Amino acid sequence: MVKQTIILGRRPDFSSLDIGEALSTVFTTTLSYQNSTQSTLPIDLFAAIHALKQELNAVILAHYYQDPDIQDIADYIGDSLGLAQQAASTTADVIVFAGVHFMAETAQILNPHKLVLLPDLNAGCSLADSCPPKEFAQFKAAHPNHIVVSYVNCTAEIKAMSDIICTSSNAVKLVQQIPADQPIIFAPDRNLGRYVMEQTGREMVLWQGSCMVHETFSEKKIVQLQIQHPNAEVIAHPECEPAVLRHAHYIGSTTALLNYSKSSASSIFIVATEPGIIHQMEKYAPEKIFIPAPPMNQCACNECPHMRLNTLEKLYLAMRDRSPEITLPEAIRLAALKPIQRMLEMS
Numbered sequence: 001m002v003k004q005t006i007i008l009g010r011r012p013d014f015s016s017l018d019i020g021e022a023l024s025t026v027f028t029t030t031l032s033y034q035n036s037t038q039s040t041l042p043i044d045l046f047a048a049i050h051a052l053k054q055e056l057n058a059v060i061l062a063h064y065y066q067d068p069d070i071q072d073i074a075d076y077i078g079d080s081l082g083l084a085q086q087a088a089s090t091t092a093d094v095i096v097f098a099g100v101h102f103m104a105e106t107a108q109i110l111n112p113h114k115l116v117l118l119p120d121l122n123a124g125c126s127l128a129d130s131c132p133p134k135e136f137a138q139f140k141a142a143h144p145n146h147i148v149v150s151y152v153n154c155t156a157e158i159k160a161m162s163d164i165i166c167t168s169s170n171a172v173k174l175v176q177q178i179p180a181d182q183p184i185i186f187a188p189d190r191n192l193g194r195y196v197m198e199q200t201g202r203e204m205v206l207w208q209g210s211c212m213v214h215e216t217f218s219e220k221k222i223v224q225l226q227i228q229h230p231n232a233e234v235i236a237h238p239e240c241e242p243a244v245l246r247h248a249h250y251i252g253s254t255t256a257l258l259n260y261s262k263s264s265a266s267s268i269f270i271v272a273t274e275p276g277i278i279h280q281m282e283k284y285a286p287e288k289i290f291i292p293a294p295p296m297n298q299c300a301c302n303e304c305p306h307m308r309l310n311t312l313e314k315l316y317l318a319m320r321d322r323s324p325e326i327t328l329p330e331a332i333r334l335a336a337l338k339p340i341q342r343m344l345e346m347s
């Protein structure tokens, strides 16, 4: 197992790890964390978090890939676009962001005077880590006259080098608004970029990044599931590889998949995205059956190890201690703000 040293205020670097190593690192970190904090926790965590919410005038924003307990206590549950919109409009003094680091950074970029808390500072993102700022600056310099459209799943430094930020909900719509003769770099997710090219008919230069979770689904096992459940519809996130997407009856952002599962006449779905979303799908349509698309190996690699670092316990401790806080150098924040604002205007 690869050992990670955790420096205060910084995430460990997961970029060189495969998903098995990342899971081991996350598990070891979580165990030592639990041992050191268990004795200090209140018995009723839900009540304690509600009390802290009032005391701090806090809002809890949670991504669909969070544990069901966290989704159930959140004020708002959404995907990247919905969470960014909520972060932009909130009147709360404190934003508790139950998601991963780049999402909390986006909330901080939009709210420089608010306290933004992330329950576990190690909750990173393999996709964001697959686009290091120094290498991306060289890539950008090698493609002069291109504008940069970056998927929101990137660091603040990459956002600061971008012209427009997009999410999986609005990427197609935003690229369609760019003049046809304007060359485009799309970063960091190659699968989403390829999907946007297919949908818009636009050529783009793609940064070759990817998400360790969405690349883990097994085409073979999905086909086997389809044989077992001939009436099932495959619904997939565009971060999945083309081999998986070609079996999909519907492709969309996490919110779009949720809405489709509600409105479709089908009663059984094979869900090719992080299975945390199934908690909401089952709430909205309890009579329907949702089968998580299986990963290639006998592991839980279809669960995002970064998202799953956040727990109800850590959420409580972050609010109690007002830490870990997300902060950014002002120059980076201001440069990253412009392309996010452009996205919110164009969406």
Ligand code: SF4
Pocket: 100, 124, 125, 126, 127, 128, 153, 211, 212, 213, 214, 274, 304, 305, 306, 307
């Ligand atoms: S599911 Fe993939 S893109 Fe989303 S936070 Fe996890 S590693 Fe990043």
